[in-house]
Amino acid sequence: MTRKYFGTDGIRGTVGKPPITADFLLKLGWAAGKVFAKDSNDFVLVGKDTRISGYMFESALEAGLTAAGVGTRLLGPMPTPAIAYLTRTLRAKAGIVISASHNPYYDNGIKFFSVDGTKLPDEIEQQIEHYIDSPMTTIESAKLGKAKRVVDAPGRYIEFCKASVPTGLDFSGMKIIVDCAHGATYHIAPHVFSEVGAEVIAIGVEPNGLNINGDCGATKPEKLVLAVLEHQADFGVALDGDGDRLIMVDHKGEIVDGDELIFIIAKSKQLAGQMSGPVIGTLMTNLGMEHALNNLGIPLLRAQVGDRYVMEMMGKHNSILGGENSGHIICLDKTTTGDGIIAALQVMAEMKYSDKCLHDLKQGMSKYPQILLNVKTSKKINTDDNAAIKAAVQRVENQLGSDGRVLLRASGTEPLIRVMVEGKDKNIVEAYAQSLVDTVVNSIDA
Numbered sequence: 001m002t003r004k005y006f007g008t009d010g011i012r013g014t015v016g017k018p019p020i021t022a023d024f025l026l027k028l029g030w031a032a033g034k035v036f037a038k039d040s041n042d043f044v045l046v047g048k049d050t051r052i053s054g055y056m057f058e059s060a061l062e063a064g065l066t067a068a069g070v071g072t073r074l075l076g077p078m079p080t081p082a083i084a085y086l087t088r089t090l091r092a093k094a095g096i097v098i099s100a101s102h103n104p105y106y107d108n109g110i111k112f113f114s115v116d117g118t119k120l121p122d123e124i125e126q127q128i129e130h131y132i133d134s135p136m137t138t139i140e141s142a143k144l145g146k147a148k149r150v151v152d153a154p155g156r157y158i159e160f161c162k163a164s165v166p167t168g169l170d171f172s173g174m175k176i177i178v179d180c181a182h183g184a185t186y187h188i189a190p191h192v193f194s195e196v197g198a199e200v201i202a203i204g205v206e207p208n209g210l211n212i213n214g215d216c217g218a219t220k221p222e223k224l225v226l227a228v229l230e231h232q233a234d235f236g237v238a239l240d241g242d243g244d245r246l247i248m249v250d251h252k253g254e255i256v257d258g259d260e261l262i263f264i265i266a267k268s269k270q271l272a273g274q275m276s277g278p279v280i281g282t283l284m285t286n287l288g289m290e291h292a293l294n295n296l297g298i299p300l301l302r303a304q305v306g307d308r309y310v311m312e313m314m315g316k317h318n319s320i321l322g323g324e325n326s327g328h329i330i331c332l333d334k335t336t337t338g339d340g341i342i343a344a345l346q347v348m349a350e351m352k353y354s355d356k357c358l359h360d361l362k363q364g365m366s367k368y369p370q371i372l373l374n375v376k377t378s379k380k381i382n383t384d385d386n387a388a389i390k391a392a393v394q395r396v397e398n399q400l401g402s403d404g405r406v407l408l409r410a411s412g413t414e415p416l417i418r419v420m421v422e423g424k425d426k427n428i429v430e431a432y433a434q435s436l437v438d439t440v441v442n443s444i445d446a
Contacts, residue, residue: 005132006125008306012100012109015053020108022060024132028110029064029096031131033145035124036070036093040143043071045087045150047078048098049184049242052209053108057098061110062147069139072147077207079184079243080111081339082157088117088336089156099184099242102219103414105210117336119308154188161192164334164342165349172197174348175233177249179224181217182207183241189341193237196345201231213240218247218327218340225253235358239340244307245327246340248347250359258327259289261347263365265331266298266321268350274333280313280322282306283407284372287422289325292365305409307338325370368404369426371433375417375440383408383417383440392439396421396432404429408436417444 005011005019011028013020019028036044046061048054054077062072073092075083080097087095095113103109112120112128138144171193178193180186181204190202203223204216216223218240228236228249236249248256262279269275278299281289290300301317303309307330310322314332323329329343351358383389389408396406404423411418417440421433 010111025060026064029061033065033068033070034131045092045095047075047083050207066145067138070145075153084113084117084337102240174198177227177236179204179238182211185243218245244338259286259325260362277319288367370422
């Protein structure tokens with residue numbers, strides 16, 4: 001059964017345009033309540049990032065859940081992985097996150113977590129969609145849900161993050177820059193890193209509802225690079241607006257992406273005798289990471305792009321480590337979903353264990369030049385069914401041979417066709433990527 005509203009990462013779009021409207025979120029809250037409510041003591045957690053529209057959608061969801069007879073526990077601004085953790089530990093029936101992750105402030109969205117702190121299975125999303133398309137009713141007044149605020153949520157999650165590394169591991173002597181993207185980690189991440197002993201300089205910690213992900217954070221780490229060099233820090237940590245994505249910067253100002261961080265964590269776990277199963281990457285995972293892991297005897301399997309699909313494959317293959325080059329890193333031996341803070345702590349732990357800097361740790365992997373270009377679209381286009389695009393892709397693949405890859409896919413969160421070309425020679429890769437973009441543009445215009 002095809003899902004009508006849910007995409008690869010919940011429901012997301014531009015605020016004020018269907019389905020990201022107050023009336024839809026009211027109905028969504030009610031629909032979720034109908035699915036999750038079993039008795040009068042049931043409750044659902046609702047958290048959000050720092051977008052100005054979060055207040056509106058928080059109220060709408062609360063009203064819908066209340067009408068369905070479900071209690072609401074309001075967390076306020078909290079990272080997405082924190083809501084997954086709190087859903088599990090507070091024994092909520094579900095967790096709801098109001099966030100568009102790395103998107104700009106004028107977008108927003110909804111993600112759900114199950115009682116186990118994992119993404120909802122397709123069948124539950126389909127049940128919610130069934131109620132969305134059904135007439136909304138209100139339960140009798142005596143059975144209406146009640147709303148409460150969870151005032152100790154930040155402290156609970158801070159302690160959880162700290163517990164992901166051994167208590168005896170002291171990070172004193174590390175000087176780090178932390179960029180919170182004016183997002184949901186602004187009151188969390190600096191405390192975590194400072195409480196484990198690091199000297200922390202925090203940037204991107206002044207959210208105003210409009211500046212989330214604005215020229216900062218994991219998607220735009222240029223400010224972090226400058227701050228690391230200016231303060232002569234040991235490294236920098238950039239999180240995205242909802243805290244499930246991580247990019248780091250070494251002391252030389254060089255960006256260390258998700259593939260390199262996953263490699264560092266995988267090697268660390270293997271040396272400690274803690275590696276289990278394959279590493280799960282995606283179709284976008286760099287060939288250099290695959291080769292480096294193979295040299296360590298660690299297999300790499302590729303899932304479809306999206307942490308949802310990474311998680312599914314991790315479960316099938318009993319993997320404890322997976323993620324994407326964009327910085328979604330899932331350490332299943334530590335938590336149930338992608339978590340930027342926890343992933344950063346694992347890298348920091350390896351720096352201490354090995355007595356090596358971040359710059360040296362990433363040297364174990366040599367990245368192939370990988371060019372990713374986006375083509376904006378006003379209409380849907382199936383690149384697999386377009387003869388001109390298929391022929392162009394086949395031509396480039398033949399020229400690259402076994403030392404390169406080509407991937408064209410539609411974004412699951414934005415109106416874009418993503419064109420990726422990977423190979424040994426950067427200039428050749430760039431030329432191939434641009435030629436494919438030109439073909440896609442011409443096909444769209446046609």
